[in-house]
Amino acid sequence: MPIRVLEPEVAGRIAAGEVVERPSSVVKELLENSLDAGATRIDVTTTGGGIGSIVVSDNGVGIPEVDVPLVFQQFATSKINRSEDLNSINTLGFRGEAMYSISAVSEVELITRAVDEKVGVNINILEGNVGVISPAAANVGTKVAVRNLFINFPARKKFLRSQKSETGRIATLVKRYSMIWPEISFSLSQEGTRFFSTTGSGSFRDVIAAVYGVETSNGMILIDSQGIDPEYLGPTLGGIIGSPSQTRANRSHINIFVNGRYIQNRTLSYAFEQAYHGLVGHRRFPIGVLDLRLSGETVDVNVHPAKTEVRFLNESEVFGVVQSTVRDSLLSSSNVQGVSSRPVDNSAILDQA
Ligand SMILES: Nc1ncnc2c1ncn2[C@@H]1O[C@H](COP(=O)(O)OP(=O)(O)OP(=O)(O)O)[C@@H](O)[C@H]1O
Ligand SMILES: [Mg+2]
Structure with missing residues (x-):
């Protein structure tokens, strides 16, 4: 032809x-x-x-x-x-x-x-x-x-x-x-x-209550991004995460958003799961809404026709921010006790992800 x-x-x-x-x-x-x-x-x-x-x-x-x-x-x-x-x-x-x-x-x-x-x-x-x-x-x-x-x-x-x-x-x-x-x-x-x-009240707890019910929402931990130095321009993580007792049998309740866009990303999902290392049982997965914000110049969203995939300029930095912010939030929560704050080595994890 x-x-x-x-x-x-x-x-x-x-x-x-x-x-x-x-x-x-x-x-x-x-x-x-x-x-x-x-x-x-x-x-x-x-x-x-x-x-x-x-x-x-x-x-x-x-x-x-x-x-x-x-x-x-x-x-x-x-x-x-x-x-x-x-x-x-x-x-x-x-x-x-x-x-x-x-x-x-x-x-x-x-x-x-x-x-x-x-x-x-x-x-x-x-x-x-x-x-x-x-x-x-x-x-x-x-x-x-x-x-x-x-x-x-x-x-x-x-x-x-x-x-x-x-x-x-x-x-x-x-x-x-x-x-x-x-x-x-x-x-x-x-x-x-x-x-x-949803009411549009602006509260993560309220929307989580609408989606998962009040009990789940009350048991979850808000990520506190208040203390961040205003001069800091790197990636930040907000949102709300499940306590270690609120796990599921699969990853479908790990909701990751980059600059307000829902994405699927194994590396970030892995970083999130690693933050619960030692806290949740084998083949149990944490739940959460991860609100990752970073400069538009450091992330490429023009990767996939459905725009559900992104590429990060500095993936290990983003990995570290997700893992450490989630871990810190877990450690400072009264719902979680007796947790070691020893950081988990990222390099091997990144290779697997
Ligand atoms: N709900 C809306 N309110 C205001 N403007 C809208 C709305 N929906 C579409 N538009 C206008 O129509 C244009 C075309 O929409 P369309 O969704 O096709 O493209 P886009 O949003 O610019 O890019 P993409 O294809 O990535 O979604 C938008 O750029 C916007 O100006
Ligand atoms: Mg559009």
């Missing part, structure tokens, strides 16, 4: 294949957009395990009417501008790819009103075709409704698990985001039932 440039419709579906693996990927992208827009309230509603519909509404800054048609264009973003910006990303989104990809494999309705506009606008996108913009009554903020996901992508639909399992994935995701953004009020309704909500 001769070489040909693919039709936009085919190209869109290929791009979507990377970004939109399943309904929860759509929820993730929409949540991240709402967070980047500075929302303090985010409501998520889904039906049919997210295949039927996913609606995310926020009270963020909204999108100016002139920008609305650009939202669905590939590589159209308000978050970065020049190539250098990729070296220091401070927003969750940066590719200008998510809305384009989502709209290539579903029916999207967007209603938005920017802060300084008097009325809102509404636009529909069907299989990547952007409709006309019409005025709509709306509060400041953005509401995105994604319906009939994978309507034109039967291959992808075939690989989805049951509706129940997709519903569960979405719930896990929304809970995860609510844990790291305690100052934002989240709500999740699934199949017509209000399933989960």
Whole structure:
């Protein structure tokens, strides 16, 4: 076959294949957009395990009417501008790819009103075709409704698990985001039932109580980042961690966030587990919400299409900060007694991770 440039419709579906693996990927992208827009309230509603519909509404800054048609264009973003910006990303989104990809494999309705506009606008996108913009009554903020996901992508639909399992994935995701953004009020309704909500009080304990229950929350230990020298510019760790008696049989309750982004990282997970060395039994894993903050210049988030992996400029430094901060928090907690403060040797651990 001769070489040909693919039709936009085919190209869109290929791009979507990377970004939109399943309904929860759509929820993730929409949540991240709402967070980047500075929302303090985010409501998520889904039906049919997210295949039927996913609606995310926020009270963020909204999108100016002139920008609305650009939202669905590939590589159209308000978050970065020049190539250098990729070296220091401070927003969750940066590719200008998510809305384009989502709209290539579903029916999207967007209603938005920017802060300084008097009325809102509404636009529909069907299989990547952007409709006309019409005025709509709306509060400041953005509401995105994604319906009939994978309507034109039967291959992808075939690989989805049951509706129940997709519903569960979405719930896990929304809970995860609510844990790291305690100052934002989240709500999740699934199949017509209000399933989960947080108050936006700003307290890690409150969000943990909403996710794991009051008893677990009360038994956990807050990481105290108050005493950090203001001149110190290196990585810092905040969040909340389980006491050694609050372990689980797997790692799925180790929630690691880098600059507010949920990531999967074996090295950090290992650093966290090592801090509990000698305190928890064999094949038991601690729980926690790790809020790692570091300069955007020292971490590369442009590694994976789903943005769930990062690379650190100085991985052993980050490892050390996680391990020692968690260990210190455990040692100074009244819940934990008789613990040796002897540091664990990192080098061998890093090799294994
Ligand atoms: N909820 C929202 N509130 C305000 N602006 C939004 C919202 N959702 C999307 N936008 C605007 O639309 C643009 C495109 O969104 P999209 O998610 O496709 O790209 P991105 O967030 O810039 O990058 P990425 O593909 O990494 O998510 C954003 O840059 C932003 O300007
Ligand atoms: Mg985005």
